[in-house]
Amino acid sequence: MASPATHRDHAGCLSEKAHAHPSRDLLFYLVLLGAVLPVWSLPPLSWAFVLYSLYSGAIWAYAWRGQLCFGIALVEVFFSVYHYNIARFVSRPSPIGPGDVVELQAAFKRVLQAGLANLPEQGFDEEVLDVDRPGSPAENIEKLDANDPRAIDFRNSLRTWFGKVPWSSIHRHEVNCWLYWSIFNAHLPTLDAIPASHRKILNEALEMIEMRAGKTIPSGSNPSAAPLLLTLDPVKIAWRPLVWYLIIGFGNLAMKHHLLSWWGMEVKVKDGIEYLVRVPRGWDPNTGAAPVVFLHGLGLGLLQYHPVVVHLLHHLDDAPVLVPLQPHISQHFFHPHFLTPKNRRETALVLREVLIELGWAKDEDDQEVEGLVGMKGKGVTMVSHSNGSYTHAWMLKAYPELITRSCFVDPVTFCSWEGDVCYNFLYQRCTTALHLIMRYYVGTELGVANLLQRHFDWSSNSLWYDEIPHARNPSRAKFFLGGKDVILSADRVKRYLTSHGVRKGLWYDPDGQHGSALLGGSPGFNELMRWLKEPAQ
Template sequence: MIGTSLPEYIFIRICIIGLSLITPVSVTYCILHLISFIFFRTGVLKPSFLPDAPCPVEIWFAAETCFYLLFFLPYSSYLQRPAVHPTLGSRAERKELFEKCHETIPNPERYIRGWFKGAPLEEIGRDQVIIFFGWAFLGKDTFDDEESEELEEYVSGLESLIGRPFHPGNGKAKSIRLTLDPVPLQYRSLLWYCTVGVVDLSIFVRLPLSGFRFYRTSLLSTLHHLPLRPQALLTRHHSPARHVTYWHRPHTSKTHRPIVFLHGIGIGLHPYIPLLASINASVKGLAGDDGQPTDGQIGILAVEILPISSRLTHSALSRQQFVQEMTLILEKHEYLKDAGFVLVSHSYGTILSTHLIHSPIRSHIRGILLVDPVTFLLHMPDVAFNFTARVPKSANHHQLMYFAGRDVGVAHTLARRFFWAENVLWREEVGGNEGIMTTVSLGGKDIIVDAECVGRYLAGLDGSSEGEGDGSKNNKGEGDGNTNEVNGWKNKEWTGKGLEILWSENCDHAQVLERERKRRPLVRAMRRYSRIE
């Protein structure tokens, strides 16, 4: 993640404006030349009416124009199709989920204002709160009498929590409803996808140097990605799954378990190569930093999640599809044996980790590392607000909004394939009580999640940072006392047992991965969980 300095702001704004202008310039040039050609043939204009660009530039402009008009416009309309919501269970199960959510809301007013895009409480009408809960717990915006009665019960519960009733009627404010709202995608040019292709090619060069082998899906499936991946056709290894491709480093150690890695939103595995290499470097027949000798290399299975990797491809898999395909892959490489494996994930990858934790695969997971997780407290507005509704101000805000939130694949994934009730992970589902050692890495300056709130929740403390009431947050702990008793969870020594937190005070989202010194505690946790005792 980029920083917040003025030079970085100028740089990111220039990049975004430049990329955004490519298509308008291309279409305008082609239209003017078409008009010029038509009128020149009729003798109305002279040949010199419009100067010609160099031939390669004209070809590029024509390609950009055709791509936009013939592919993107109909494709963007196709992506606006309604989401297919999963069944959320019985009314009793929904009521239990509602109560669990409300038990973990530290600031009820900030909670509802965040979902209503920071609107003042006076502008939030009771009818709109009913519509919001209808999306959150029923996945729709029309209700029968029994459902209306259920939603009235939820609204009354929230009013009791806030300590005041909502104004009757609709009110001025409208809520965020991720899977019912329009998909907020923004066009990407062919030049951008070519750039992604170059980065993708660098992955195919760098990962094999660390002993990884690429496993592709079928030939037909490989040809359905943009940018194309011709280098993927050179591999002799095939994924047993229909959609999921991955990189695998064979596991040969008898004293350590293999690792499964799930990446976050961005440009694929490229930012994570140093982290994966850090694990590999410590196990080449030498003792790791835990003092334990190794007798081979730790296997690593790094999964590619293409729909959130800045490319045009298939839609994000449903929870059931992902678990089924991961089961095939893990069985192929014998990860579902008694020794089990370590599950490591970052950002959106923690959502997919949650699906595995909630599946039969859970019984084979021996340790969990969640870096910048977005899966805890998903009923809070921070993730949805920061991705879809926040007006960007700083450089990192603009980077997140344009290169992540508005990317075609990411926008569709969040707006049509992201169902919070099946993605949320609760504190009691991980850690010592459940028998799975778990470490959660949080950054104090994270602009996506309220890291302070999540940390206090995981530490079992009541209350949280108060935030600003608009879906953003204040991670300084103001108003909380800031005593050693309150904030001691940030500085606890890591032991590798139970549920533990690694707190990086000055790190934004993903910045803990950028430098070796910051990555060191993560690598230590992975090695510790990997060791067979």
């Protein structure tokens, strides 16, 4: 995936190079002191004020303002206890259990095949898996030389899962721990307790890794190179006050009310999934503009993505627009499904039924749905941002025929097997102001932590180039990346896409941050709106 020339320059040392963290600048500390600590400190300050008031007896001398402050602080104290107990509940072992072993083995083999073919960055493999989906190589996994650029690149990438330590410090025990987690979503048992079938799978996977890496992994253990076990490691949750969740909750209600009152959207619910939808008056599923489905990412829900939705409704006034609401990644603390996100199959099935009921797509048997006689929907344009690209991937894997055009903005679904997203978002030491804001206000929030650290399914969330219909057609597939994205490795995703022939459909901003392409008026956003309005070819 990386250019051979680059590897020749660093042959033998790239995977051994120590990872250096950038130094923290003044802006980092200003954000820490001005934006993070004031919110973080509210619960402990509330505890201190309540305890002082009760212990000193000062509460009896407070005027009404003091009593009001005491009451607010007392509520925060009770909420912090409640939050602590929920955090303990979330920190229990992952409820998703091991996945389908056969499917996981196939996905793992696919990971090892990625990058085996010498695909030029501005070309693509002529070998195709499907007439309509040319794409990723189906190369045989064979023993590579240690100095082979493909082996060096693989070692350098895989060590991300071990905290980016030098490759030579990674030992067999830690690799087995990582493999056992990635395949069985469990801690590695003692050798005599591993079932024979699991041991066979583990040994085969380890052998393929050594072949792909071009080096034998040293036996024994090195605790300093412990692997990242996302769904098994302790959940990282940073407390926040009740007032924070109240502000977010009321803000989202206000944004929803605005979309309903001023933009003609409706709120509907289908099997536990709530969504907003606007269908223009007189729109015809046979001749009208293609419907647009927008899948938002982690953050504050409508409070964060309201400007994007408004722009979609304004610029695409002749097209239906649908926005699934995702409370588990929107800090919607008081929603009944806040801690119970639907899995890949449930989500894809419900969204499919929603599209069919709206008349935007046909069912797989091309049958008329009861009550929707005459509906001849032709599919939708799906736009996803960041974490929304996982749901986008689920739909493409399960029902690609429902999606006629795909647009990925800051997609974390590509190259997610390489560990950059996991490491950058949850494990890496924060060094920039933006990274700190993302870590505290998003990454360590209760609902987000529950989703990512206890419900994450890497094989379901990984999307391959050949799973995207018409990926090389710029009017049918569009990709937006920012070169300074602190979450995903935009350069590696860019190389992955361009090596498979994606050129005109790729918008790459070398100075773009995570989310830059969704900022109204930015060049990336203008290009997104232009692409959405142009007809598919």
